[in-house]
Amino acid sequence: MQAKTIKAKINDKNVRVPAGLSILDAAKQAHIRIPTLCKHPDLPATAACGLCIVKIKGSKKLLRSCCTTLEDGMEIITHDPEIVEVRKTVLELILSNHPNDCLQCGRSYYCELQKLTADFAIQEELFEKVIKNKTKDISTKSIVLEPAKCIKCGRCVEVCQQIQDVWALGFLGRGIHMRIAPAGDLETANINLADSPCVRCGQCSAHCPTGAIFEYDQTESTWAKLRDENNYCVAQIAPAVRVAIGESFGYPIGTNLTKKLYAVLRRLGFKAVFDTNFGADVTIIEEATEFVQRFVHKKGPLPLITSCCPSWVDFMEKYIHGAIEFFSSCKSPHEMVGALAKTYFAEKNKIDPKRIFVVSIMPCTAKKFEIIRSKEMFSSGQQDVDLSLTTRELARMIRQAGIDFKNLPDEEPDHILGDYAGGGTIFGTTGGVMEAALRTAYNMITQENLKNVEIDMVRGLQGVKEGTINIKGTQVKVAVAHGLGNVGYVMNKVLEAKKNGQDMPYHFIEVMACSGGCVAGGGQPYGVTDDLRIKRAQGLYQDDRDQKVRCCHDNPYIQKLYDEFLGKPLSEKSHHLLHTSYIARKSYLK
């Protein structure tokens, strides 16, 4: 069906655009950029900042283009001297409540407010400065809130409440006293973000236009560990990092830079470089075995629910206690690599595991909390993963080290925990874990591989994907949800069926907390949109196609790992090193 189009004029030029677009979006299609600090492509318009004002010809009124629909025959002016002047004043007013410490701000250079301030050449303070709420909240050790730098655009609140359904952040107070905070004040009542139901997904930090919400930066601690010669520092990279890091160094979106990452990590001083994709392969062996146990041998409840996403685990532990029994007990891939680095790798290379310092490079802020979330994260006798950096922090370290990333040679990983199958690499996008697990479960049940390993029904950006896969006559019902706000639809069906003792609607469920999966994780380079999510995911699907081995169980290094060290999937050793447990958690104890 052809969507209805309308004709209008923007800045005296005829435009033809689909009906129903806001003036802001229609102008974008006509290659006109209207500035805004509150409207984000992921989020509904809230008309908070007032920068996107435009005129309709013949009227003196200034309208906010983000929330005014372009109608047939309209004549719009997006830029004229008056509009520019008003925009400048709006910016000056925003700046009157914003500190001037750009040079000491982590967001400097990538800040949307700073960029507009430069575009408008604002060089003096016309309004008296009023800076409020100066207390920082570092309680989550994953994301840092600095309400003093907040411009009250509301993106973080919108993403936390509406997209993620977490409701950790909200607005308190009104007018000049309005501030972003959990339910209760830090300054007067010592209620901080860690008290709230925050799942540390970091989507607030990825959507914040300024430095008001920022990842808990651990680049300095990483350098300190690298400097100490007694440490045997090793690194691992998550699937989604390889297709996003390039954006920080001028590559086209979605470029796969796996081999340059191996090279750069060695140059930063890591003595061994592993790949979390290998851990993903291990996860699949364990999780698919778990699935077959429950599905074929009826040992354990269905649906099986994936557990690789720490924000999802945290969300379930806080909000959906009735789902704990369905969770896979598998740790996430990087935790598996951490545990194996300090046992299998240490033994093989005769390195004292106490000296090994494991740094994970992740697209994620929640991983910073996951590494200490329960006693199982210390299964090797040490903390299995010692530190988790986001993609953004790694980009910063590469620049600090003065490395010419683009001109690095390609290198290989350290083989024992570095080689991966295609199934491991697609973990970084929504549907990927499900697809990889089904490839292996199919083999475990039928003793042969799928003819076509690409399972299209679990791919793509639709919020909930449901389908049935035929395993030689047996129908496996699956659901894939991403963006925590989409979880309710799937989990309500499951909990309802459980309550009424009915057949379960699904056998297998994958959830990733961030929309699009890890490719758009809270720790990835800024500026995420659906277009970018798709391109990063395409990078991973291409990586999958480029691998000789597509199915995790066919990875020879995985077979070697089980032969030499773990024994069988779900063996006692696997259970000890690779599995975890969950508890119901309460938020707001005070």
Next chain:
Amino acid sequence: METIKNLELTPGLLDYIAQWKDKPGNLIMILHKAQEEYGFIPRNVAFKLAEVLDVPLAKIYGVITFYHYFKLEKRGKNIIAVCMGTACYLKGGEDIIKELETILGVGLNDMTPDGKFSVEAVRCLGCCGLAPVMSINGTVYGKLLKSQLPEILSKY
């Protein structure tokens, strides 16, 4: 952000919740009732309401910090509201607040140590002809003189 000991939702509040629970606009109505019952919104009452109404705590705090009407701290037994609307302000509303401070030993938005009085400033009470005006627990005192304050306060 105070809590109250041995929290039980009062029968009045429970009745009200039963009446309003499934209606649109329930949250603000129930919060009004809660404030009426406790004099403020104790934090553990907010927890309980979040649970009973299945509303995120962040939403409740968004509402109760947005409207000045809602208080997060305990207030005195008697609420003195001094009008600071334009007419009362011009007629010396500020002097009334200062005089109350001298007599009671506490300023705006504070409670006397014995818990007897709280002093608050309000916008227009709707009787500008009587400026300056204050009210205590809803009883209005108009054309106020500083010298009348001790006698008025002694009634409570």
